[in-house]
Amino acid sequence: MKNLLFLLLLSAAVFGQGARESFYDMNAFSFTSPGAMKYGLYGFDNPALLATVTAPDLMVNWTTFKKKWDDVRRVGVYTASPGFGFAVNDQKVFNNKVTDYRVSFGGGSAAYGFGFGYGWSNGDRDVFGRSSLWTLGILSRPSQYFSIGSVMYIPEKAETEASIDAAYRPFGNEKVSLFADAVFRKNAPDDLSKWSAGIAVEALPGFRVTGRYFEKKAFTVGVQLELGAAGFSSQSYFNTNSDYAFNSYGIRLGAYDRNLAEQFQKPEGYLYLKMSSGVKYQRYRLFDNANTLKELLENLEHAKNDPAIGGVVINTVDFYTNKVMYWEIREKLKEVKAAGKKVIVYLERASLDLYRFATVADEIYMEPLGSMTMEGYILGRSYLKGTLEKLGIGYDEWRFFKYKSAAEGLSRESMSEADREQRQALVDDWYDEVKGEITQARNLTGEKYDELVNKKVFFTAQEALDNKLIDKIARWDSLDAAIRENDGYFVSTAGLKGNKAPKDNRWGVKPNVAVIYAIGACAMDEGINARSLVNFVNKAVKDDNVKAIVLRVDSPGGDALASDYISEALLKAKGKKPVIVSQGSVAASGGYWLSMYADTIIAAPATITGSIGVIGGWFYNKNLLQDAGITLDHVKKGDHADLGFGFTFPLINFPLAQRNMNENERKMMETMITGFYKDFVNKVAKGRNSTYDKIHEVAQGRVWTGTDGLGLGLIDQLGGLELAINIAADKAGLKKGDYNVIEMPDAPLLDFGMFMPSLISTQVINVPLLKDARFRAQHNGKPLMMLPLDLAPDTDFDALMPE
Template sequence: MDRDRHRARALRAQHDLRDAQGTRRGKHRGRTRGRSRTGRRGRGRRRDQRRAPPGGEMTQRALVGTLLLAALTAAPPAQAGLPHYAEESGLIATTPGTDDGSVAALWNPAQWGLLERSEAAFWWSDNQVLDHRRDDYGFSVGSGLGLSYRHRIFQAPGGPRGVGEYQIGLGCGDGGQAGGIAYGFSGPGRSVFGRENFLALGSILRPTPWLSLGSTGRIASGEQQGVLDLGVRPLSDPRVLLFASYALENDRHWDDGDPSGGIALRPIVGLLVGGRWSENERFQLTLGLTLARTGFRSLTQFAKSDRGATSYVGRLSPPVRGLDPAGRLLRGRRFLEMSLHGDAVYQSYRFFDERSLPLRRILEDIQFAIEDPTVGGVAINLSGFNGNVEMVWEVREKLLDLKRAGKKSVVYIDRAGAAEYYLASAADRIVMDPLGTLLIPGVQASRTYMKDALEKAGIGFEEWRYFKYKSALEALSRRNMSDADREQRRALVKAAYLEMAEGVAGSGRTTRARLDSTVNQEPYMSPRRLLELHWIDEVGGAEALREAAKTAAGTRVLLSKAREIRRRRWQPDEAWGPVPTIVLAYAVGDCAMDTGIRGRETSRALKKFRERRDVKAVVVRVDSPGGDPLASDLVARELKAYRRAKKPLYVSQGRVAASGGYWISMDAARVTASPFTITGSIGVIGGWAWNEGLGKKLGLTSDHVQIGRSADLFGGLTLPLLGVKIPERNLDEHERVVVKRAILELYDDFTKRVAEGRGLEIGRVREIAEGHVYAGREAVDLGLVDEIAPLDRTIEEAKAAAGIPKGRRVRIEEYPRQRLFPLPGLARWVAARIAGSAGGGGSGLAGDGGGALGGDVRGSLESSSERTYEERTLGRILLNPGLPLLLTPPSLLPDEPAAR
């Protein structure tokens, strides 16, 4: 009996609702049929004269017509070819543009473009025409591309009939704007209700975090519909939403549509309470609950004082944040499993590049472990890890952040060196393989000198060195270190050793005195000895990481890959407004125009980023020993332009950012470095190589004619196959004066720019310049660098400088774009030949100095990572004879991989 009374109330409420709709439609249809087109226009004009200034009618009609995407003057069909908005909006909590997910996409297909991942929703209604059977139900699923189906039963002249309605939609967009298109059609039973196939167009514009504007239009044969909606978030977040909509059909005057509005509240994450009012005393109450990846809503209709039908919606992966029971029930029960077998790099290839470990991905995985409550720590396998000491420091700093967050870390090592143990010492527990070893002999920096080799080869070389510490070409002009170079190298080695020693001692595993003694007395140790010294916690294979994690956590834990946990713990971004972009640009390698940092392309890219409105800040990662002043300056000019544009641009220095690398850095709004960064080297150097017996040994001679006293400097022997040209003589005294003047002028310009960019006195800059290189902490003390900070912290500081709230999701756009896949040796050579066919030679003091060189030879001599620093430097001098260079000596620690 209670069920019958409830069903009677529901049917009576539905009858009142449809009766009210029919009254409005019937009233208007009668008015339309009883008047000519001219009469309707006349009545509309009289209304507008009462409500708007003269001339406002055409403007208002044009605006409404554009937004609704359809003309509203066609004659109505005999039956409703399109379902009325009031019928379909019963599944929507607010409006088509302000609600979320695949259900809202039933009316506004632009919603498909706002879904970050696929959502599946299913619904049903308790409004029944037939007993013991669900009459109104359906589902929708998709992201970007979506499909929906809805089945309903209506009373027809021959009895109840059902109709199935389908939609296929396509949308694209982001948090700031989206657009979509959908095609709707009906199955069997469509003719009974006059259903027509239709095309739907929708758009959503969210220019700010607190405003949303939506518009939707549906077009069928002879009938059009449109909806405009507005949403306001007074707190700029989902907690409070005020919304309104205005629906119009083609058989009604523009000011005779259906307005509605309401409020939606989320007092706590995952709980929704909403109310929507419309004409004829209609009201909808929405109650919703979202738990992590599932959600449920009930939407109850009221007509006047009677309760109508209730629709129920279940959702999988809804685009709203929900309650997080797993965050409490599984708090700290997972450990992030990370294998760092491979090479630490800046960018990997998109495919077929399993050995590369992008630095930012490593840091982001550990940051995820810090933020997610279900993750109690990380378990890292360091076997086969290969990274320079600066990248090791960045990963270690992130592990220390993890520890400060109250979470644990365990590390497995086998054959470790000083850098690997320095990284592992930040962990709570260290496991070493039974056959592992630790080699920790200290730190050194060595250099190979080629003076005698060049003499034996018959190549003369002269170093143009006018600054005490500018030692980049010593390897070609000397047999051993100069006193100045020895002084600065000793300082770099000392700084690196102190940083690692303080880090290891600070872990509590040993004292500084004990560490120094071990380095000098026991540089090579076995797992047994390390266990005795408490430098490691246990001996075991990689499989022992699980037990080590359990011991560190004090409870049983589950090891999972980062990708798996991220998928399970995904939370949508509900913020409105365009997603701000932070650009991370890499200036890595030698400073050259078309290789290394690619001065031409990088400067053009930085200009585009400066002009793009969606780019809020730029971080340039500089890892370069220098090279061509022109390539450095092209990039530096763009950095300076950012200051004038008042757009934040920060520089994060990697392992080496010296000479030309520092030229790039000096005009940034803020410069950060690591303790292991080698920076400074403010100075200019040059050199000259010539034939001093090489031709005789090879059986080569050359001859020439010339106009111009020094023109012959840029002729000489061309080596067969290589295409390298070697001048026949050295410079005379007059030519040396010209070269010296050019170098001193460039040095004067360099120091003035440093003083201007860093806010230092010119005299102070010249005191610390002279080509001197500095480690990161000393560079901070001298004012050449602002602070010691890793890359991820620099990005966060740039976000804050751009006014982006903490926690706001941003899009990190990397430059250059990630390449697809690595080329094998032969394919790489062919690609270089193709690229070289469009390339030219380098330029020297007298103009074109090597036009006959192919780009493949230039690339192999000047920038190949397989050649030593000294070989590349000599190649650069041969390819660009007489060109002053901004170079720093190759002061990397032994066996460190080059950054890329």
């Protein structure tokens, strides 16, 4: 009889005029206070919790009296998706039955939530004291340790009831949660509990045990077993005399939860990466399937730590990126291998850079009709002096520093000795670096490698196999079948544990590390778009939740004003939060200016860095306008007012001054450029804690690889974007996994250009050589901190970022 009375209290409320279901009655299926574990009852107990729901989920619960499986007294169905919840509770006592419905809405963030719900009932409403009901809820999680919630229940025909709950996680994660709650209701019956307290322990991932004690000495003990997308639960209820009363059971389907079975799962999954869409820094949010560097590195990190993943399979058909990105991904794959995972790379047609990337694999497969080349490296450039003369365009190069060769292509017919020296050094470094990695990975001698490059060059699949450059010849479908025959299976990036894991392991808002991309020429309204980018830098500097900043630089330089805009904004963070620079394929000249104030500068071995120098030049009309039948006229006041006067060619937006500078004007420009250079060197010396003389010795426009830059003190460490993020977090005192990485600027929604017809003039302008010339013409007469674009022939800056 005592057991029956206890069941009535928890599931049917107190009968009689004015009686209604209490907080604990309504939430009889709860294992803890609403905010203490997972998502409670999906908004039924507190609608504010819907702000924390990240994926659709469904839970079905039922109670049985004593141990009679066929004596079901109550059934609850709870379903939720982000911001929305719906529940149905069916309850019967003897011959009376009532069905309650509740729809709930919630919003907010990981730190604060609010919500409301509306409930109604069908059946024996008067017997169970039911009426229409409004619920209002709030939730606060100011840190990873505390959760506080409150709900107000406003029934149509009974007293308002309010509850407050609090939970504390001593370790700041899901492992242990202590909780308590209290209910406030006017004229509440004396035999109703007004508070409860308890503990929830997740002893193993997906295995939870709960205990809850009520004011009237009743208590519950519960167990939850989660298996990923499904889960099972059971809770035993004991009355005020500690006698067993009844049990509830539950099944959950939908959202992924921590999986107890993963502890015993064989690592038979293979992460499948299709690289045909290339690699960018950011992509459009819609209709863009490209991989991003950050996501690739994160997914490989997840694969490394996922117990269900036994390896990574990479399909490189149509995969192309620059040397540095190849290297960064390759270095991450080394970590995956070191964790005991197998790496397989499939090749169809491979360049030397792609083959170097592939050699990280345990096994390299090649298409039977595939091929590869080992051609070595070359750096060359086109010279337009003769072309400009034939067109009737004059160009005056203002070069005052030995290695600053950015304008050679417009003023000379062949390389200067200084440019030849620095270019040969780059090529030598690239060749030696790739040679070292390939020979080590494929167990070749240095002599054999040189022989393959200098005497063979081209390889069919069979020749590559004969020379031990690959391991197997097979079509892609054969590789797919071989993995499946060995009980393996492919896993997409969405299927990785790290990507589908629930977010309830940490309360509150995580601190952020901001990754800011400065990609392309240093310009105010194109390239790095300094005029808008500086707003994101300032935002990151001022945002208290951004604990560290990583600036990823991939820029050949350009306008000093644009570079200074960003570097000065970053300087404001000095001493307030760490600023780390990650240099990509190119971070030279104005790109190095962007880097110089960082606490730490990271570069890849093949990064082109340095080029600390300033150059300028002047396009002017010789006879082009006359030959084209264009005449100009003007009035002026001021001896130099006509200096920039000229004609701008339509469609290509190429400005051409009417006259060259006179000797006096040119001397003034020389003074300006040399002054800029001294200022540049002084700023670098300040940023690098060095002296003017030491920086000048390695400056004068000289470009260096990242490897050389490390020895010269221009950078601090060899590495990529991931290392820069890890260093930034470490300097900010953030633990791994305890922060988010946010990206700036915001990625655009979609590429509207895909719906527009291509214009011939636009295609012509996008030819790198002409684009470089146009940029210089648009900055005619301005001191530029820029290196030739042809020094990074494998880097298309426009393709790395959505416009």
